[in-house]
Amino acid sequence: MKKLLLVVVALFLTACSTTKPNFVFNDQTAVDQNTGLVWVRNADMPGHQLIWRGDDNVYEFVKHLNADNFAGYADWRVPTMLEFTTMIGYATSLGYDKKDMKTWPFKRFLSLGFTNVHDYEYWTATRESPTEMWTADLISGRVAPRPENRPYYLWLVRGNGGR
Amino acid sequence: MGRRAMNMRAGWGVLAVVSLLALTGCGGTAGAVASGKTAWDDQGARILEKKVVFNSIGLKMDIEIVDIKSSLAGNLMRAQAALRSRDSGTLSFQYRFEWYDADGLEINSGAGSWRPLLLNGKEIKTVQGVAPDQRAKEFKLLIRQPD
Numbered sequence: 001m002k003k004l005l006l007v008v009v010a011l012f013l014t015a016c017s018t019t020k021p022n023f024v025f026n027d028q029t030a031v032d033q034n035t036g037l038v039w040v041r042n043a044d045m046p047g048h049q050l051i052w053r054g055d056d057n058v059y060e061f062v063k064h065l066n067a068d069n070f071a072g073y074a075d076w077r078v079p080t081m082l083e084f085t086t087m088i089g090y091a092t093s094l095g096y097d098k099k100d101m102k103t104w105p106f107k108r109f110l111s112l113g114f115t116n117v118h119d120y121e122y123w124t125a126t127r128e129s130p131t132e133m134w135t136a137d138l139i140s141g142r143v144a145p146r147p148e149n150r151p152y153y154l155w156l157v158r159g160n161g162g163r
Numbered sequence: 164m165g166r167r168a169m170n171m172r173a174g175w176g177v178l179a180v181v182s183l184l185a186l187t188g189c190g191g192t193a194g195a196v197a198s199g200k201t202a203w204d205d206q207g208a209r210i211l212e213k214k215v216v217f218n219s220i221g222l223k224m225d226i227e228i229v230d231i232k233s234s235l236a237g238n239l240m241r242a243q244a245a246l247r248s249r250d251s252g253t254l255s256f257q258y259r260f261e262w263y264d265a266d267g268l269e270i271n272s273g274a275g276s277w278r279p280l281l282l283n284g285k286e287i288k289t290v291q292g293v294a295p296d297q298r299a300k301e302f303k304l305l306i307r308q309p310d
Contacts, residue, residue, distance in 0.1 A: 052207050059207030127205060 021090035025113045028071040035086060040076070040156045043109065044116035049151035050123070052133060058123055058154055065156070079157040081126035081134040081143055088141045096141060106138035121152045193219045194307030197228045197244050201265075201300040222308060225250050229287065231304075238297040244304050245289045248282035255309055256280040260292035263301040271295050277307075 022033040030039045045065065050058045058078060066074040079087070090112075091105035101107060109117040119139050126134040128145035135146040146152075200212045213231045217223040230245040240262070248254055257277040262270045274295070282288055292302065 053203035057203065057207045059203075060209075130205075 019086075019089060020093055021112055023112060026071075030114065035083075035159075037079075037083060037157050037159045038073075039079075039087075039114075040071070041113070042115050043122075043155040044118060044153055045070075045156060046154055049120070050154050051151045052123070052148050061154065062156065073158050075158050076156045077158065078123050078125035078154065081124040081136075083157060084122065084124045084134075084136040085143045088136060088138075088143065091138075092141050098140065104139050105141045109138070117155075118153050121146065122155050123152045193222070194305060195219065195222055195226070195228065197231050197304040197306070199231050199233050199242055199302050201233070201240065219308070222256075222306065225254050225308075226256065226282070226306065228306075233302070236293055240294040240297075240299040240302065241291065242294075242302040242304065243289055243291045245287055246280070246282065246306070247287045248285055250282075251284040253284065254282045256282065256306055257309055258290055258304060258306045261303040261305065262292075262294045262299040263303070264298040265300045267301065270299055279309075280306075 019034055023030045023039075024033060025041060028041055030041050031037075032039065046061050050056070050061055052058055062076055062078065065076050070076060087109075088105050091108035094108050095103050096105075097103045104119065106117045106119045117138060121135040121137045124134045124136060124143070128134055131148050132145040133148045134143060135152050136143045195215065195217045197215045198213070200214075202210050202212050204210050211231070211233045215228050215231070225248065227247045227249055228244055229247050230243075232243045234241050234243075242260060246256075256279075258280050259275040259277045261275060264270055275292075278290075280288065280290065290304065292304070294302070
């Protein structure tokens, strides 16, 4: 089942790699014209990595952000594994060479117009097991299950993007 | 009946009495303990894992713990329990809160004093406590009958 899922993700990545990024940037948000999803322009709203379970975690941060009606919306959420895979597909569609940092996803996102994108892993909302969540690595572009008990960065999205 | 048989019967009797004492009196402080432990569900939302243990049959017949809640007062854990009397008369109890950190270590060990609680016939009352500091992730409400 896991292998099948990985194959699906790989196929998805390949499919996405032909789709070029098409964002409309606003002051605080970026609208993905391909999917309709709205991403927060600042790829590190909390200003530091967050944990999944515990005080001051991802859930609490999203709750407070929605209570504050950030950028006029109250439905911000953690992107799913597929949504993040699509995002990384945009970055890799511009070319990727593991020996050239300028081509790494986090650099691509920065050059597209996003801010505070880190060369590290980001949370997705997709759970793999009771102790693992899927995360997105913005160095290698790999989206894979990782231990849940570690802190990762948080990049928020809203809308359903038709997926 | 032989002396050996009588000795065996007496031995079983002593064992029974000791077992009964152990069951009724040695299962911790005679009373009840309602505990709530902070945990997080799969979405990361804060939840409370609740547990109620009665160590006294008499108390269990007198009182029922109908609800246990917890919330945050700023950064401090606040606990609340609703207690209902099963009796038609007025009953007297004592209670106190104990607080524990994420590792299960007691905070300000032994600092909480016993407080009186009067329950009229079939009455429901709530008792509340606030953690001494923000390390608290678990509480125990201890209830006992006065001496």
